[in-house]
Amino acid sequence: MGSNGNKDSISNDTIGKVITCKAAVAYGLGQPLVVEDIRVDPPQKMELRIRVLFTSICHTDLTYWRGQDEAQRIYPRIFGHEASG
Numbered sequence: 001m002g003s004n005g006n007k008d009s010i011s012n013d014t015i016g017k018v019i020t021c022k023a024a025v026a027y028g029l030g031q032p033l034v035v036e037d038i039r040v041d042p043p044q045k046m047e048l049r050i051r052v053l054f055t056s057i058c059h060t061d062l063t064y065w066r067g068q069d070e071a072q073r074i075y076p077r078i079f080g081h082e083a084s085g
């Protein structure tokens with residue numbers, strides 16, 4: 001919730017804090033994604049935190065989920081980067 005009480009407003013309440021948010025997590029090759037709460041550290045230098053309400057799964061996500069290349073088989077992995085490009 002924002003500092004003015006409007007949950008849709010931009011808030012400074014999380015600056016420098018660990019937050020909890022939902023993520024679609026893959027725990028293994030081709031396994032169903034698990035939507036769960038994860039903890040996210042505050043942004044470090046040259047990083048920023050954005051609020052993503054909805055996102056999609058793209059071809060790159062699917063490639064990693066299928067693990068076609070052995071180097072891609074690193075789990076757990078969070079999908080849904082499309083909101084940031």
Ligand SMILES: [Zn+2]
Pocket residue numbers: 058059060061081082085
């Ligand atoms: Zn993508």
